[in-house]
Amino acid sequence: MDKNTVEWEEEQSRIDFITRLLSEKRQQIINDNQTAKEDIQQLRKGFWDDVTVNIDEPDEVIETYASIKQQAELLAERERSYGQFDKLVDQYGRQQHSPYFGRIDFVEDGKKESIYIGIGSLMDRKKEDFLIYDWRAPISSMYYDYSPGPARYETPEGEIEGEMELKRQFIIREGLLKGMFDTGVTIGDELLQQALGSNASAQMRGIVATIQKEQNKIIRYKQNKILMVQGVAGSGKTSAAMQRIAYLLYRDRKSITADQILLFSPNHMFMSYVSSVLPELGEENMRQMTFQEYAAGRVEHEFKVETPFEQLEYLLDHTEDRWYSDREKGIQLKAAVALKDQLDAYVKRLEDKGMLFKNITFRGRKIVSADAIKGSFYRSSGSIPNRVESVKNWLLSKLDELEAEERTKDWPEEEAAFLSKEDYLHTYKELQSHQNFDEETFDDFEREQELLTKLVVQRAMHPLRKKVANLKFIQMKKLYHQFYEIVKSNGEEHWYGVADYTQAAIEKNQLYAEDITPYLYLKDQIEGRRVNTDIRHVFVDEAQDYSPFQMKYIQQLFPNARFNLLGDYNQAIHTLFSDVPSVLEAKEVNEDTERIQLMRSYRSTKPIVEFTKPMIPGGEKIEAFNREGNKPRLHKISSDAVAEVEKTVNERLKEGYETVAVLTRTKKDAINLYDQLKNTIEARLIYKESQTFEKGVLVLPAYLAKGIEFDAVIIPDASDKTYYREEERKLFYTACTRAMHELDIFYQKEKSHFLEQIPEDLYQKI
Numbered sequence: 001m002d003k004n005t006v007e008w009e010e011e012q013s014r015i016d017f018i019t020r021l022l023s024e025k026r027q028q029i030i031n032d033n034q035t036a037k038e039d040i041q042q043l044r045k046g047f048w049d050d051v052t053v054n055i056d057e058p059d060e061v062i063e064t065y066a067s068i069k070q071q072a073e074l075l076a077e078r079e080r081s082y083g084q085f086d087k088l089v090d091q092y093g094r095q096q097h098s099p100y101f102g103r104i105d106f107v108e109d110g111k112k113e114s115i116y117i118g119i120g121s122l123m124d125r126k127k128e129d130f131l132i133y134d135w136r137a138p139i140s141s142m143y144y145d146y147s148p149g150p151a152r153y154e155t156p157e158g159e160i161e162g163e164m165e166l167k168r169q170f171i172i173r174e175g176l177l178k179g180m181f182d183t184g185v186t187i188g189d190e191l192l193q194q195a196l197g198s199n200a201s202a203q204m205r206g207i208v209a210t211i212q213k214e215q216n217k218i219i220r221y222k223q224n225k226i227l228m229v230q231g232v233a234g235s236g237k238t239s240a241a242m243q244r245i246a247y248l249l250y251r252d253r254k255s256i257t258a259d260q261i262l263l264f265s266p267n268h269m270f271m272s273y274v275s276s277v278l279p280e281l282g283e284e285n286m287r288q289m290t291f292q293e294y295a296a297g298r299v300e301h302e303f304k305v306e307t308p309f310e311q312l313e314y315l316l317d318h319t320e321d322r323w324y325s326d327r328e329k330g331i332q333l334k335a336a337v338a339l340k341d342q343l344d345a346y347v348k349r350l351e352d353k354g355m356l357f358k359n360i361t362f363r364g365r366k367i368v369s370a371d372a373i374k375g376s377f378y379r380s381s382g383s384i385p386n387r388v389e390s391v392k393n394w395l396l397s398k399l400d401e402l403e404a405e406e407r408t409k410d411w412p413e414e415e416a417a418f419l420s421k422e423d424y425l426h427t428y429k430e431l432q433s434h435q436n437f438d439e440e441t442f443d444d445f446e447r448e449q450e451l452l453t454k455l456v457v458q459r460a461m462h463p464l465r466k467k468v469a470n471l472k473f474i475q476m477k478k479l480y481h482q483f484y485e486i487v488k489s490n491g492e493e494h495w496y497g498v499a500d501y502t503q504a505a506i507e508k509n510q511l512y513a514e515d516i517t518p519y520l521y522l523k524d525q526i527e528g529r530r531v532n533t534d535i536r537h538v539f540v541d542e543a544q545d546y547s548p549f550q551m552k553y554i555q556q557l558f559p560n561a562r563f564n565l566l567g568d569y570n571q572a573i574h575t576l577f578s579d580v581p582s583v584l585e586a587k588e589v590n591e592d593t594e595r596i597q598l599m600r601s602y603r604s605t606k607p608i609v610e611f612t613k614p615m616i617p618g619g620e621k622i623e624a625f626n627r628e629g630n631k632p633r634l635h636k637i638s639s640d641a642v643a644e645v646e647k648t649v650n651e652r653l654k655e656g657y658e659t660v661a662v663l664t665r666t667k668k669d670a671i672n673l674y675d676q677l678k679n680t681i682e683a684r685l686i687y688k689e690s691q692t693f694e695k696g697v698l699v700l701p702a703y704l705a706k707g708i709e710f711d712a713v714i715i716p717d718a719s720d721k722t723y724y725r726e727e728e729r730k731l732f733y734t735a736c737t738r739a740m741h742e743l744d745i746f747y748q749k750e751k752s753h754f755l756e757q758i759p760e761d762l763y764q765k766i
């Protein structure tokens with residue numbers, strides 16, 4: 001809309017009024033804040049002055065307790081509002097620059113209201129009317145769901161219907177109106193064009209001003225079912241997940257906090273990439289972790305654990321290994337929920353026979369034999385975890401007996417001579433505190449010796465006690481090993497090689513990535529399940545890379561949580577070599593599931609989306625957002641790609657792009673290429689999943705780039721001899737779809753057959 005219109009002027013003067021009010025409110029809060037701070041300091045200092053302490057009489061104790069509690073609550077309440085003040089100061093500060101992004105005029109029962117929508121709400125001075133509505137407020141949903149015409153929204157009291165007369169969008173920077181659009185069907189293409197046309201950033205951006213209708217459905221999903229989003233590359237799954245978290249924190253602000261929401265992320269680069277979205281929206285970050293981190297925390301003291309990325313590297317690069325085909329098969333078998341059933345049957349059998357325990361030894365002497373533990377286990381009744389618990393208690397009482405017995409032996413006294421000065425001092429003090437100790441008397445010397453030997457024995461036995469308490473008397477590894485023995489003896493031939501390689505690994509204390517879930521599951525069935533009842537919402541991004549068994553297992557871990565799974569089966573990287581349908585397709589998790597599909601791709605320019613569509617089955621259904629750009633370039637080169645890559649990187653940088661990613665097939669390829677480029681280009685090599693994402697030129701294996709995007713992507717080798725296995729199609733597709741603005745692909749001699757189906761008019765031949 002033109003700058004010289006009356007409407008423009010009216011809107012600008014409203015913005016001026018609002019920014020003045022925001023500044024005033026902000027100052028007011030800063031002042032109140034100072035008072036609150038002083039109040040808290042005063043309260044802390046005088047905490048005990050206002051508490052009546054009397055603990056002589058039982059009644060008085062209760063009163064004292066009540067008095068302390070009241071004072072503590074008062075302090076906590078003040079501290080809470082102090083925290084809220086801080087949050088508001090931040091919010092008003094942000095709003096001053098850009099108070100809102102949208103307006104709808106809504107007529108309800110003949111009454112018209114102009115509703116302005118921004119990242120936070122604002123009330124007028126009298127606190128009667130909203131001058132700005134939070135984007136998450138029920139009424140704001142109409143902005144995302146309707147174009148002018150009849151519209152409705154839900155409130156806790158029921159549905160409200162009316163007529164939307166106007167839908168307007170604003171671009172406001174530093175309090176100045178820079179753009180204004182009255183929109184029709186979709187939320188202004190202009191705004192979206194601007195948002196998508198800018199450079200990629202090292203941190204994901206919030207999209208509240210341009211949320212699309214189909215994304216809004218995900219963000220505001222209200223039912224209790226599992227929410228499963230299958231969305232094509234760049235369709236805004238991660239964005240929708242982040243805005244949904246912000247929405248839940250707003251909607252349920254009285255009942256949940258950010259640390260009751262957990263996001264399973266694919267890797268650390270992704271974690272750092274998404275970590276700024278919520279703080280920018282004025283919310284605290286949810287918890288984030290990778291499944292690997294969770295698992296490693298539980299098994300790394302038992303095994304050397306393979307990461308999913310190491311597994312992938314193996315599959316890509318170790319085709320000559322003797323176990324290769326068995327592992328391919330094993331990855332499939334261990335992904336399926338059927339394995340859970342097999343493990344359940346095994347656990348059932350263990351109720352009657354087959355449990356394996358370790359001997360308990362102390363100072364080289366067998367204290368309790370494995371057989372005795374087994375006897376005790378099979379004599380007790382109940383579920384396996386219950387029996388394990390009673391065996392543990394029995395063993396701990398045995399250790400008490402042993403401790404008393406050991407104290408009478410010579411070794412503790414001998415070792416006491418080597419105790420440190422501090423230990424002596426400590427013992428001396430203990431004696432002093434217990435009785436009228438007199439250094440000169442013979443008895444006291446005896447007593448001191450007794451205490452010192454007790455200390456020696458206690459210390460010597462501590463590690464053993466800890467092991468027993470942590471159930472280390474169970475031969476967990478051997479039980480998992482034995483499971484495969486039974487599987488083999490059942491005559492299921494397809495398991496033979498798989499069982500062999502798994503057993504060989506266990507014998508070397510190695511746990512492959514595909515064994516993590518089955519092993520943890522078995523461990524939980526025997527030791528008792530570890531559940532987290534605190535988490536209320538679990539989000540799993542890149543859900544296509546989780547096996548159905550793994551997802552079932554995660555669901556068990558968080559019994560009080562609602563699940564939100566987001567992914568794209570066309571980008572299944574970790575289940576790349578498996579025929580098991582990914583979680584997004586598997587029927588096991590279908591019951592009680594709400595499925596939403598996103599078919600529109602926003603990340604890449606239209607020419608890039610059109611180019612990548614033919615690479616995958618069903619790709620023709622993908623819709624590209626209409627953003628112009630260059631067609632991808634296919635470079636046929638006669639020799640090494642290094643010089644060509646270097647030239648292209650420099651071209652892209654010259655064009656003003658800030659993140660240029662060179663995506664290789666494997667880690668080894670990334671390291672090799674980086675070594676050759678590093679003297680001429682300032683690039684960063686990323687080959688570990690623990691590294692973080694920064695702007696600049698990056699060289700990395702494609703699988704580490706999942707979930708992330710770059711201004712320009714360069715694929716240095718897409719020759720037929722590099723990408724020839726059908727199984728790597730999705731990996732290749734994922735690499736290409738990381739590009740926002742430019743895509744350059746190099747090959748020598750013949751191009752990969754993944755590129756064969758692409759019509760020639762969709763790319764530039766170079």
Ligand SMILES: Nc1ncnc2c1ncn2[C@@H]1O[C@H](COP(=O)(O)OP(=O)(O)OP(=O)(O)O)[C@@H](O)[C@H]1O
Binds near residue numbers: 192235236567571
């Ligand atoms: N409604 C929107 N408004 C503005 N930008 C959007 C919108 N939806 C998506 N985007 C942008 O599109 C890009 C892709 O979004 P996102 O990473 O959330 O997609 P995704 O479906 O998770 O992608 P992938 O599966 O390929 O990793 C991001 O730059 C995001 O900011």
